[in-house]
Amino acid sequence: MTEQQAVLDMLEILECGGCVEPAHFFTLMRRTFRIAHLLYLEAEPYADELKVCRLHHTFGAYAAEIYRSRGLHRIDPILKLALGGVRPVEWTMARHRFPECEPLFQAAQEIGISTEGVALPLPSPAGRMALLAINVNMSASEWSTYRRHHLRDFQLAANLFHAAMLEHGAMAGSITTRDMRLTGRETEVLTWAAAGKSYWEIATILGISERTVRFFMTNARRKLNVVSNTQAVAQAVRHALIPTV
Amino acid sequence: MTEQQAVLDMLEILECGGCVEPAHFFTLMRRTFRIAHLLYLEAEPYADELKVCRLHHTFGAYAAEIYRSRGLHRIDPILKLALGGVRPVEWTMARHRFPECEPLFQAAQEIGISTEGVALPLPSPAGRMALLAINVNMSASEWSTYRRHHLRDFQLAANLFHAAMLEHGAMAGSITTRDMRLTGRETEVLTWAAAGKSYWEIATILGISERTVRFFMTNARRKLNVVSNTQAVAQAVRHALIPTV
DNA sequence: TGCGTAACTGTCAGTAGCGACAGTTCAAAT
DNA sequence: ATTTGAACTGTCGCTACTGACAGTTACGCA
Structure with a gap:
């Protein structure tokens, strides 16, 4: 059970708050699991838009530019589902339920990014919302099995990392906590x-x-x-x- | 790996939304894990108090009465920590950090309830907060090992159950269909x-x-x-x- | 063919909200 | 002992909101 041990060790590191750097967390996750890419997003609702508070990912600048320039955030069902709910969102599930989001997945395939993955909602206090998206390079059946075994690890790891980010962010003084505090x-x-x-x-x-x-x-x-x-x-x-x- | 299999099966049931009854969920959890008691609380901040939206537990009426009549919610550090944060709250940790909460743990010992456990924060959208408290009947060292292995299971199970409660509650709560439906x-x-x-x-x-x-x-x-x-x-x-x- | 509902428009008069002017008092922190 | 921040107050003028008046048009459904 070397793999199990590695997972437990990683979770223990996270629990002790020993990982506040997104890059460090991403490396740790990719070393422990068979993960292709990770994305962490913290946002708050704003009129009819979303205001991004924190964004870290491993998809690279090119993918980010494609995403931004084509306005894919407007049709991304994973954003809507994961930022609005509490339940993990399966990418293929979202794809099938929202046919209008095809351009997003086609863009992913264009630049060689897999379309298998899961997004974990991480609701925060004070109306903010966050998510950790996990992207894997596996066949559907392979992912199904892998997900079944490791979703719990992903969820706990995501929660602990998110907690660390919130605690760290509170110190650093984010946009909300400094001047927006009401008397x-x-x-x-x-x-x-x-x-x-x-x-x-x-x-x-x-x-x-x-x-x-x-x-x-x-x-x-x-x-x-x-x-x-x-x-x-x-x-x-x-x-x-x-x-x- | 029979135990592992049982855990994975249980999580799959929860993920499919097949468990919206708190009593059912509690039974499932107690059958799958070595859990003594469970408590699920959903609340929202109200002025400087807490307004309880949903409360389900297995501690029994007597314990609830003790808790209420002695006003233990005023000193309960687990409420504060779990409803305010994102990170799991260890009961003994809370006990040591807040000496003024001793009456709470003494009351637990009086009526034969263990003081080992963990509370998982389950932040919800729209400013509401929730937690799942897990109480075990183990020695400290036993719990330490058990927790290390199963905290991830607890976290995912709690999240999925909470999601089911929210979805179910949304249905039940939207009986606002009288004339309040807007065009x-x-x-x-x-x-x-x-x-x-x-x-x-x-x-x-x-x-x-x-x-x-x-x-x-x-x-x-x-x-x-x-x-x-x-x-x-x-x-x-x-x-x-x-x-x- | 009527009936209900959603979407739409105009005018008047009164009240409420909002910005910009220019202050005082008290307690806590530096 | 000075500074900072919260709590507090007054007046002027403009704009936005709100209620009550009285309508028209289009669609689906029984």
Whole structure:
């Protein structure tokens, strides 16, 4: 059981938080498993687009350029499924369920990238979403067996790596955690605004002046980088910055 | 490798979505692994408290009553750590890091519940949080070895069960089919309003008159039973009535 | 052929939201 | 002891939103 031992050793390294470099993690994964390529994506929802917070992968610059220039992110079903759900997403399954995404898989074949793989959703706190996509160079039947044995390893490894990235990122101060943190009052006024209260009502509820409510709301809008109270509330709800009714 | 086979079989059952009953899942887990007790909790942050959305466990009514009556949730470090993070939380680790939680573990010993176990965070979309706590009846050293081998199984099983619960809950929760179902245009204008667009901008985007945008928005407010666009958007985001991506 | 529903439009008057002006007070951190 | 940040307040003027008035058009279905 040398292979088993190697897997367990790798997982132990990850659990001890000894792997915060994406490149290091990718190397470790490729050494331990029969993996062709890896992709780690951390994003947050934004209006009708996705805002990418972190992106690391081993597909190379050429593949990334193809993906970007052809706008394949618009039809990529793996993004939608993995960033929206909790369940692992099988690439071939996504391909069959969404015929309109054929250009994506054809582009992959063009540049010699296999179309077998799985994407693991890694939901994070505060409304962010992340995924680890794993690409393998195997036949369908081979992959089926391999996946059956190692999906659990992939899932735990992905979770541990993701945890390390989040902890590390919190220190490094990502886009969300530095200037976007709302004060107590800002959260309060947003919460009441989301409950449909007007400035006057909020002022009465909190026992402060209407002007002050506007002050907090303006600060909240500035911090959230939005233009209206409505947008601010949408953002706050999405990012779980205000309590759910 | 009979044990390995049993584990893989169980994970396959879970992956096929063949296990939405918590009691069924718990039985399956206890039959497959050397687990004493299980607890599944789904909650969402509310003000400075936690609002429990779903709670299933095998600890029995007496233990639950002890936990509730003594207010142990206030000092339970596992709740804090597991609902706040992404990394598995070891019970003894939490016990040593938070000396003030001793009453919790003493209560467990009183009623004959082991203090060895692990809690797996299961973050969900939309700011909700969940965890699966696993309690075992082993010595510390025994648990250490067992955990090393099976944490990956626990993690994947927990994720798959959680996914099934979410999917099932989405069905059960969407009994909102009374009059709260929005039409296509209503969804569109709400989406753009959530993106911070004004009536004039939305009208331009959709190629209709500003009055018509107001018409749809008014209908949406009436259907959602709210008084402002801001509240409507908050409600729509919370109930996933408008696309988050 | 009617009936219901979704999509669409116009006008008026009142209220609410929002930006920009210019401040004070208090507690904690450096 | 100075600085930083949160909490707080006032006024002016413009724009956006909201309710209530009163309609038309097109589609599917019984």
